[in-house]
Amino acid sequence: VLGLKDKIILPANQYHPAMAKEENMQSKCRSRYEQHCFWQASDYKPSPEFLDVLREYEKYHRDCVQGHDLLDLNDRGSVPKNTSCKYVIWSDMDGNGNQLISLVSAFLYGLMTGRVLLMTPKAQLQYMLCEPFPFSSWLAPEGIPHASERYETPEERHSVFYEQALQNKSDGKPIVTPKHLVVMNSHWIQPDDLRFFCQGEQKLLDQIPWLYFWSNNYIAPGYYFLPNFRTKLNKWFPDRALFLHAGRYLLSPRDEIWERVLRFYYAYLDFADRRVGIQVRSWDGNYDPVISEHIMSCGWRWGLLPKLADTKSEEFRDDSGGERISVVVTSLRREYAEGIVEVFANNGTVGHETVTVLNPSSEGYQMFGQIDHDRKAISEIWLLSFTEQIISTPKSTFGYVAHGLAGRKPFVFNKFGGGEVPDPPCLESNMPGPCFINHPHNMLCPLDGPSDGIGDSFTVLPEVRHCLLQWGIGVV
Ligand code: GDP
Known part of the structure; x- marks a missing residue:
C-alpha cells in the first residue's frame, strides 16, 4: 500500500473534471480520491x-x-x-x-x-x-x-x-x-x-x-x-x-468518517508488513468465549496469525526482525480483540513476529440511526477493506461490504456461534463479493411462458454460485 504522502492519484474510474467545483461547494470528499491508494x-x-x-x-x-x-x-x-x-x-x-x-x-x-x-x-x-x-x-x-x-x-x-x-x-x-x-x-x-x-x-x-x-x-x-x-x-x-x-x-465516506479512518490507519496499520482484518459479528450483543478460541483457530489454521513459540525457551528480543502484523478486530464486543492481545502478550511467536491489535470501537450493541454510531461502523468497514487478509462472519452484510470493496475472498467462520470450534474452523470463500440471501431458485416465470423460469440457481449459469459456508448466491 502506498501511503498518502507517497502518492495521491485521481483514479480513472472516479475522476471527472466537474467534480472539483462540486466538491468545493459542499465538502472536500477526500475519500473519493484517496481511498484508492489504500485498497x-x-x-x-x-x-x-x-x-x-x-x-x-x-x-x-x-x-x-x-x-x-x-x-x-x-x-x-x-x-x-x-x-x-x-x-x-x-x-x-x-x-x-x-x-x-x-x-x-x-x-x-x-x-x-x-x-x-x-x-x-x-x-x-x-x-x-x-x-x-x-x-x-x-x-x-x-x-x-x-x-x-x-x-x-x-x-x-x-x-x-x-x-x-x-x-x-x-x-x-x-x-x-x-x-x-x-x-x-x-x-x-x-x-x-x-x-x-x-x-x-x-x-x-x-x-x-x-x-x-x-x-x-x-x-x-x-x-x-x-x-x-x-x-x-x-x-x-x-x-x-x-x-x-x-x-x-x-x-x-464523507470527510468526518474518512478522517477517522486515516487516523487509525496511520496509527496502527501503515507501518505493518501485513494487515489482517477480523470481523466478529456479535448478533445478540453477548460475548462468547468459544468464539475467541474460534478466531485463534481460524487464524492459525491458515497462517493468518503467527504460531506461538514454546514460551519457556523463548525470550523476547527487539532486534529479531520478525514480521510486523497489524490486526484490526471489528466487533460490538471488545473481548474478542482483548483475547488476541492476551495471547500475543503472553507468548512468543515462532517467527519472532509482533502483533498489533486495533479495536476501533466496541459499541456493545447495535444502535439504529445514531449518527456517531453509524459513522464508527462505516469507518470500520473501510478499515477492514484495507487489510490484505480478512476473516469474516458468515451472513453478515457488514463483512460483505468490507471484502466486497477489498476484492478479497474472505476466510469465513464455519458454524459460527455453534458452541464449539469446528474442524475446519473457517474456509476461504469462493468469491470476494457479497451474497444474495433468499434468492430465486427453481421458480417459474409465468409471464414468460408456462414452463419458463429460473432453474437450479447454484449451477444454471457459470457466473453464479452458492456462497461457501453461507446462505445465498454470489458472483464468481
Ligand atoms: P449485519 O447485521 O451483520 O448484516 O450488518 P449491518 O451493518 O447491516 O448491521 C449491523 C449494525 O450493527 C452495523 O451497521 C452497526 O451499526 C452495528 N455493528 C455490528 N458490528 C459492528 C462492529 O463491528 N463495529 C461497529 N462499529 N458497529 C457494528
Missing part, C-alpha cells in the same frame, strides 16, 4: 465499457434532475417532458451493511434499466456518503415518501401487481400500469416478489416511471438470470467484480 493492489480494473456507462449515466442523471420539480413529477407519477427519464428511489432498510449492499444493487439496476438513482430524503446514509454524481444530487426532495409509506397500499406492492398483470393477460384486457411501484427485495422476500427476476415482470416494470427500491439485500447476482441484464453485466464487468467497481465508484 490492496489487485488485477481488478474497471473496463472501458463500464467507464463509458458511468460517464453517460452522470450526464443522464444531471439532465433528469436539474431544473425539474421532482416532487411534483413524483406526485403526478410523470416524468419531465420530452425526456426518457425514469427514476428508482432507493429507500433504506436495516443496518449500515444492509444499506450499502442494497444501494449498490439499486445503482446497478438503474444503470441497466436507464433509471436515475435517487436516495430517499429520510435516509441516514446521506450523512455518511459523499454525493457521487457531478453537478447533481442523488437526494430525492423532501416530501417524496419513503418506500415504507407507499408499501402500505396494496396496489403498490409489485407481487400484487404481477398477479393483476397475469389476470389481465388471461382476460385479454389491457394491463393498467401504475405510476409508482414499490419493489420489495428484502431477505424476507415473498415467493411472488422474486418474480422481479423474470423477464416478463421486468418488461412491465419498464413502463413504470417511478420505482421505489426497498431492500436490505445484495440482489445483484440475481440480475444474471435476466438475459438482457446478463449481457450488459458481462460486457461491463468481464472480471465479474461488479460490487467492487460499482461500490468503489458510488461509495465514498
Whole structure:
C-alpha cells in the first residue's frame, strides 16, 4: 500500500473534471480520491465499457434532475417532458451493511434499466456518503415518501401487481400500469416478489416511471438470470467484480468518517508488513468465549496469525526482525480483540513476529440511526477493506461490504456461534463479493411462458454460485 504522502492519484474510474467545483461547494470528499491508494493492489480494473456507462449515466442523471420539480413529477407519477427519464428511489432498510449492499444493487439496476438513482430524503446514509454524481444530487426532495409509506397500499406492492398483470393477460384486457411501484427485495422476500427476476415482470416494470427500491439485500447476482441484464453485466464487468467497481465508484465516506479512518490507519496499520482484518459479528450483543478460541483457530489454521513459540525457551528480543502484523478486530464486543492481545502478550511467536491489535470501537450493541454510531461502523468497514487478509462472519452484510470493496475472498467462520470450534474452523470463500440471501431458485416465470423460469440457481449459469459456508448466491 502506498501511503498518502507517497502518492495521491485521481483514479480513472472516479475522476471527472466537474467534480472539483462540486466538491468545493459542499465538502472536500477526500475519500473519493484517496481511498484508492489504500485498497490492496489487485488485477481488478474497471473496463472501458463500464467507464463509458458511468460517464453517460452522470450526464443522464444531471439532465433528469436539474431544473425539474421532482416532487411534483413524483406526485403526478410523470416524468419531465420530452425526456426518457425514469427514476428508482432507493429507500433504506436495516443496518449500515444492509444499506450499502442494497444501494449498490439499486445503482446497478438503474444503470441497466436507464433509471436515475435517487436516495430517499429520510435516509441516514446521506450523512455518511459523499454525493457521487457531478453537478447533481442523488437526494430525492423532501416530501417524496419513503418506500415504507407507499408499501402500505396494496396496489403498490409489485407481487400484487404481477398477479393483476397475469389476470389481465388471461382476460385479454389491457394491463393498467401504475405510476409508482414499490419493489420489495428484502431477505424476507415473498415467493411472488422474486418474480422481479423474470423477464416478463421486468418488461412491465419498464413502463413504470417511478420505482421505489426497498431492500436490505445484495440482489445483484440475481440480475444474471435476466438475459438482457446478463449481457450488459458481462460486457461491463468481464472480471465479474461488479460490487467492487460499482461500490468503489458510488461509495465514498464523507470527510468526518474518512478522517477517522486515516487516523487509525496511520496509527496502527501503515507501518505493518501485513494487515489482517477480523470481523466478529456479535448478533445478540453477548460475548462468547468459544468464539475467541474460534478466531485463534481460524487464524492459525491458515497462517493468518503467527504460531506461538514454546514460551519457556523463548525470550523476547527487539532486534529479531520478525514480521510486523497489524490486526484490526471489528466487533460490538471488545473481548474478542482483548483475547488476541492476551495471547500475543503472553507468548512468543515462532517467527519472532509482533502483533498489533486495533479495536476501533466496541459499541456493545447495535444502535439504529445514531449518527456517531453509524459513522464508527462505516469507518470500520473501510478499515477492514484495507487489510490484505480478512476473516469474516458468515451472513453478515457488514463483512460483505468490507471484502466486497477489498476484492478479497474472505476466510469465513464455519458454524459460527455453534458452541464449539469446528474442524475446519473457517474456509476461504469462493468469491470476494457479497451474497444474495433468499434468492430465486427453481421458480417459474409465468409471464414468460408456462414452463419458463429460473432453474437450479447454484449451477444454471457459470457466473453464479452458492456462497461457501453461507446462505445465498454470489458472483464468481
Ligand atoms: P449485519 O447485521 O451483520 O448484516 O450488518 P449491518 O451493518 O447491516 O448491521 C449491523 C449494525 O450493527 C452495523 O451497521 C452497526 O451499526 C452495528 N455493528 C455490528 N458490528 C459492528 C462492529 O463491528 N463495529 C461497529 N462499529 N458497529 C457494528
